[in-house]
Structures are given as C-alpha cells and as structure tokens.
Amino acid sequence: MKKNILHNKSIEEFHTDLLSGKTSIFEVAEEVVENYNHSEASKSAFVEFNNEEIEKLASTISRSDSNHFAFLGVPVSIKDLYGVNGYKTRAGTPKELPSKWEVQGPIINTLTSHHSLITGKTHTVEFAFGGVGMNPHWGTPINPWDETEHRVPGGSSSGAGVSLCTGTAALALGTDTAGSVRIPASVTGNVGLKTTKNRWSTEGIVPLSSSFDTPGILTHTVDDCIYAFKELDKTSLYNKKDKGLNVDPSIDFTFTTYDWFFDKCDDQISSEINAAIKKIEGNGKYKKVNELNEIDNSYNLFTKGGLAAAEFAAFINGEMRDLKATLDPNVAFRIKDMDSFTAMEYLERKNDLETMSYSINKKFEEFDIIVTPTVPITAPITSYLEDSKKYSEANGLMLRNTSPVNLLGLCAITIPVALDGSGIPIGVQLIAPAFDEMKLLSIALRIENSLGNKYKNLI
Numbered sequence: 001m002k003k004n005i006l007h008n009k010s011i012e013e014f015h016t017d018l019l020s021g022k023t024s025i026f027e028v029a030e031e032v033v034e035n036y037n038h039s040e041a042s043k044s045a046f047v048e049f050n051n052e053e054i055e056k057l058a059s060t061i062s063r064s065d066s067n068h069f070a071f072l073g074v075p076v077s078i079k080d081l082y083g084v085n086g087y088k089t090r091a092g093t094p095k096e097l098p099s100k101w102e103v104q105g106p107i108i109n110t111l112t113s114h115h116s117l118i119t120g121k122t123h124t125v126e127f128a129f130g131g132v133g134m135n136p137h138w139g140t141p142i143n144p145w146d147e148t149e150h151r152v153p154g155g156s157s158s159g160a161g162v163s164l165c166t167g168t169a170a171l172a173l174g175t176d177t178a179g180s181v182r183i184p185a186s187v188t189g190n191v192g193l194k195t196t197k198n199r200w201s202t203e204g205i206v207p208l209s210s211s212f213d214t215p216g217i218l219t220h221t222v223d224d225c226i227y228a229f230k231e232l233d234k235t236s237l238y239n240k241k242d243k244g245l246n247v248d249p250s251i252d253f254t255f256t257t258y259d260w261f262f263d264k265c266d267d268q269i270s271s272e273i274n275a276a277i278k279k280i281e282g283n284g285k286y287k288k289v290n291e292l293n294e295i296d297n298s299y300n301l302f303t304k305g306g307l308a309a310a311e312f313a314a315f316i317n318g319e320m321r322d323l324k325a326t327l328d329p330n331v332a333f334r335i336k337d338m339d340s341f342t343a344m345e346y347l348e349r350k351n352d353l354e355t356m357s358y359s360i361n362k363k364f365e366e367f368d369i370i371v372t373p374t375v376p377i378t379a380p381i382t383s384y385l386e387d388s389k390k391y392s393e394a395n396g397l398m399l400r401n402t403s404p405v406n407l408l409g410l411c412a413i414t415i416p417v418a419l420d421g422s423g424i425p426i427g428v429q430l431i432a433p434a435f436d437e438m439k440l441l442s443i444a445l446r447i448e449n450s451l452g453n454k455y456k457n458l459i
Contacts, residue, residue, distance in 0.1 A: 005031050006167050008455055011074055011224045014170060018073045025073045025117065029058035032075050032119050035167035041142040042166035045159035047080050048087055049120035049168075061115045070231045071114035077169035079157050080121040081128060083204040084108055091206040092126035092156075093323050094137045105204020106235040107173065107215050114231070119168050122159025126328045127320075128175060128208045129312060131183050131399035133158035134385060136328050143188060143379050145424050151379045154184030154398065156208075160218045161188030171228050172218040177208050177308060179402025181216030182414040186374035186427030189416045189458045191225045192218045193441075194402075196411045196434045199236050207315060209308035211350070212406045221455075222415060222448040226441050233437070242438050249449060251442040253284040253368040255430075258292045260299075261372035261401050272418040272426050273373045276451060280371060283450050284443070287367040294360040298407040299400065301349055305334070306407060310346050313338035330391050357409040357434075364433040369443055372401055374414040374427035401429060409434050413444050416454045425458055 005023050006014060017023045033051050036042050043049075061073055078084050081091050082105070089101040104112065111118065123141050125133060133155035134140045141162045143151040153162050157174030161184040164172050174181040176194040185192025193216055200215045207213055217232070219225045226247050233239045257277060262270050313335040316324050324332075377397045385391040405412045411434065414427040430447070432440035451457065 006075065006170055010221065011170050011219070011227045015070065015072065015074065019067055025058045025061045028073055028075060028117060029054050032117070032168055039144070039166065041144040041162060042168055044139065044141040045077070045122050045162035045166060045168060046120045047090060047123050047138055047159070053086065054117065054119060057117060061117065064115045066115050069114035070227070071111055071116040073115065073117055074171055075117045075119050075169050076111055077119050077122045077160060077163035077172045078108070079160055079174045080124050081175055081206040082108055082173060084118060084121065085112065087121050089206060092124040092128070092135050092137065094326050097206065101206055103204055106201045107232060108204060110232055110235055119163070122157070122163055122172065124158060125156035126331050127206070127312065127316070128156035128177060128180055129331045129334060130155045130395055131179055131402075132380070132385065132391065132395050133184060134330070134382065134391070140382050143424070145189065146422065150382045151424065152187070152382055152385070154187040154375070154379060156180040157184050157218070161185055161190050164188070164190050164218060164220060170220070171224070174216050174218055175205060176214050176216040176406065177212045178302065178406050179399050181218060182374055182402045182412060182427070182429060183398055185218045186414045186416070187379040187424055189425035189454050190218050190220060191222055191416070192216060192414045193225050193229060193437075194405060194412045195437060197406070197409055199238050199435060199437070200232065201235060209311045211307045211311060214406070221453045222413070222441065222444045225413070226445065229437065229441060238435055247438065247445060248442045249445045251439070251446055253443045253446070254287045255280065255284050255369045255371050256287045256289045256367045257371050258289070258295060260292070260295050261376075264397055264400060265373050265376040266378060266420065268420050269373055269376060269378070269426050272420070273428055276417045276428050277371055279451055280447055283446055289363065289366060292360065292363065292370070294356040294408055295404045298353060298356050298404045301353065302399075302403045302407055303396070305338070305341070307346065307349055307353070309335050310338055310341050313341075330388065330395070333388070333392070353407055356407075360408050360410070361433045368432065368439065370431040372429045372431065374401060374429040376401055378420050378422045378424045405431055411435070411437050411440055413440055415444060415448055415451070417451055417457055419458055
C-alpha cells in the first residue's frame with residue numbers, strides 16, 4: 001500500500017521522518033518512480049528521468065553517514081540548464097551541449113554533498129528565453145491543473161512546477177531572468193523565489209543573460225522555501241551579513257501597491273489579488289506611494305529587448321552558433337533585430353537601468369514590499385499559441401509583472417492564493433529591495449500564515 005510519503009508534507013517533516021526511520025530512502029525513491037509513471041503530466045515534466053539511477057542513488061544515500069545534512073534524501077528536480085554529474089545538459093535544444101556544461105556549480109554541489117535524491121532534469125524553454133513554457137523540440141509540459149485541455153505550465157522553468165505538483169520532487173531548481181521561476185510557480189500553484197542578482201552563483205548554469213540570470217527555487221509552501229533558502233544561501237558570500245538574522249513570522253511590515261501591475265489583469269485575477277491585499281492589510285500597514293515610474297520605464301526597455309536579447313544574441317552567435325539554425329522560431333524572433341543593435345545603445349540601456357535600480361531601491365525606504373499579481377492572465381491552452389502572434393502576445397503578458405523585478409535588481413517571491421475561472425492557480429507577488437531576502441521571507445511567511453498555503457487555498 002502506498003504511504004504517500006511526500007503528499008502534503010513539509011520538507012522538514014519529511015526529513016524528520018527519514019531520520020527517525022519512519023520512512024526509508026528506498027520507499028521515497030519508489031514513491032517518486034510511482035508518481036512519475038502515474039500520469040502523462042508527471043512524465044511531461046522531465047527531459048531525463050532514470051529509474052535505475054534514482055534507485056542507485058537511494059542505495060548510496062542509505063549507506064551514507066550524513067544525518068546532519070538538511071537535504072539528505074530530499075527529492076529534487078533540476079532545470080536542464082544546470083550541470084549535474086551523470087546527466088547531460090541540453091538547455092532545451094535538440095541535442096546535448098558540450099561536456100563543459102555538465103560541470104556542477106555551487107548550488108548543485110550543495111545538494112549532492114548533502115546526498116539529496118536528484119530525480120531528474122526538467123524541461124526548459126530553449127535557452128530559457130520565454131515565459132510561456134513551450135518547446136517545439138521536446139514538447140511542452142502539461143499543466144496538471146487542467147485535466148481536459150493542455151495548458152502551458154509557465155516558463156522558462158517549465159517542468160519545475162509540474163514536478164512538484166505530480167510528486168516527483170519536493171524541491172525544484174529553476175532559474176529566473178525575467179520571471180522564469182515565479183511564472184511557472186504561480187500558474188502551477190507553488191511558491192517561487194527569485195533571488196537578488198549575484199547573491200547566488202550562476203556557475204555551472206547555461207546562461208541567457210549575464211546581467212539578469214539568477215538561480216531560484218520552487219517549493220510547495222513558504223515554509224519549505226525558507227528551509228531550502230537557508231541551506232542554499234550558505235554558498236553565498238552575502239550570507240555572512242545575514243548570518244545573525246532569523247525569519248520572523250510575526251514581523252511588522254509596510255507595503256504598497258502600484259496600479260500598473262493591474263492594467264492588463266484578467267478581471268477575476270484582479271479581484272482575487274485585491275481580496276488578498278485586503279487580508280494582507282490586516283497584518284501589515286498600507287503605505288500610499290504616488291510614483292513608481294521605474295516599473296513602467298524598465299518594462300518599456302524590456303519590450304525592446306532590454307539587455308538579455310543582446311547578451312543572448314552574442315552567446316548564440318558565438319559559442320552556440322551551431323545551434324542557431326534549429327532555434328525555436330519564437331526564440332529566434334526575440335533576437336531578430338540584434339544585428340543592428342549597437343554597443344552604444346547597449347551601454348545606454350545598461351546605464352538607464354542602473355539609474356532606475358538605484359532610484360527604486362531608495363524608494364523602499366518608505367515601505368518594505370510591493371504587492372502585485374504575479375501573472376496577469378490565466379495559463380493559455382497550448383493549441384491557441386500555435387499562431388506566432390498569439391504566442392508573442394501571451395509571452396509578453398506572462399512576463400509583464402515579473403520582468404521589472406529583474407531589470408531593477410530586486411528580489412521577489414510568489415505565493416498561491418486562489419484559483420481562477422479556468423481552475424488555474426493565481427499567485428500574489430511580493431517584491432523587496434536588493435539582498436533583502438530574509439525580510440522578504442519573513443513577510444511572506446506571515447502572509448502565508450494569514451491567507452493560508454496552497455493546501456488551503458487551492459484544494
């Protein structure tokens with residue numbers, strides 16, 4: 001009889017059960033494999049999932065003397081941009097990348113040194129350049145919240161949220177360049193944390209944009225996010241500054257909102273987020289702010305390609321030029337004008353964004369967080385997006401509310417709060433200033449405790 005070892009349990013509870021002998025790593029591995037085989041949605045999350053490797057890793061973990069490690073035995077799915085020992089790296093392309101991209105960086109080294117149970121490589125949009133989650137080479141993971149239509153799972157970490165929903169991971173690693181952790185987390189009903197640029201190393205991760213790429217995590221709850229963040233953050237030099245800080249679930253905080261984030265929202269999403277904001281106001285103090293024009297202005301630059309389009313164009317035209325001919329047309333479209341993009345224009349944009357970043361970070365002296373909808377539309381049906389114009393429109397909308405966070409050098413988290421009329425989860429985004437993750441997580445935990453987590457709000 002299946003024990004449902006992972007179902008509705010926090011990572012800490014699961015870890016305690018494992019250490020106490022209430023469950024075994026072999027039972028965990030067996031459940032992960034069973035869950036993978038349970039549905040097409042489960043299978044669709046992964047580009048590489050190997051039963052034998054999981055069982056072999058479970059055997060190795062069972063013999064290890066590492067009970068003090070926080071990630072011991074924790075099932076983790078890895079976005080196929082990260083180098084992982086024993087796995088190929090494809091970055092959503094039609095073929096395997098050179099072996100240099102299989103080398104592990106600090107984030108993966110932490111997980112493997114802790115003897116976590118890596119369950120496989122999850123799908124990504126090709127080179128992570130898209131917020132919808134589609135991939136013409138490997139197929140698009142199935143958003144498990146719709147059992148009748150194939151809806152997108154959000155991108156670019158398209159398999160990450162699906163792996164959590166289907167019980168093939170308790171922690172999912174993604175990357176976030178313009179929303180690629182928060183978007184899939186939001187539309188699959190999970191928590192997603194976008195860390196401040198340069199807080200965590202991007203070593204061992206295939207790049208999209210050297211200016212904005214950040215490693216990130218997806219979890220079921222804020223509690224789980226805090227558990228994982230505390231361990232993974234030990235790889236950061238910045239951790240030394242935060243070492244004496246603890247998460248405070250009763251923290252006093254102030255917040256503001258900004259109408260721009262609601263301008264393109266579906267009516268029901270706006271309604272649910274506003275209802276959540278009213279409840280948040282019972283825990284925090286609302287501060288009216290007249291102007292956050294850095295949001296609008298940074299997004300305007302984003303629609304012109306920001307810096308990421310130019311940086312990716314340099315990468316694909318250089319080291320990855322052999323893969324340019326097979327690029328997803330929707331990805332290729334986003335760099336079509338980069339041949340005429342000058343160094344002067346690039347530097348002007350970079351300077352403008354640095355000025356905006358400094359300006360908005362100063363404004364956070366008036367409040368602690370900005371509260372917004374994470375994704376302003378419901379996850380579209382994949383067949384609807386076969387038309388390139390409809391894809392481009394949906395991609396822009398799904399990235400709209402998350403991308404300014406990256407361009408302005410901030411950190412953010414999304415929390416699931418409700419279901420929309422199509423039965424797809426709605427996320428609320430909390431935005432904080434650079435390197436303020438500990439305060440952000442404290443506020444997020446207080447809000448989750450007040451609003452309820454996914455198990456209360458979505459089921």
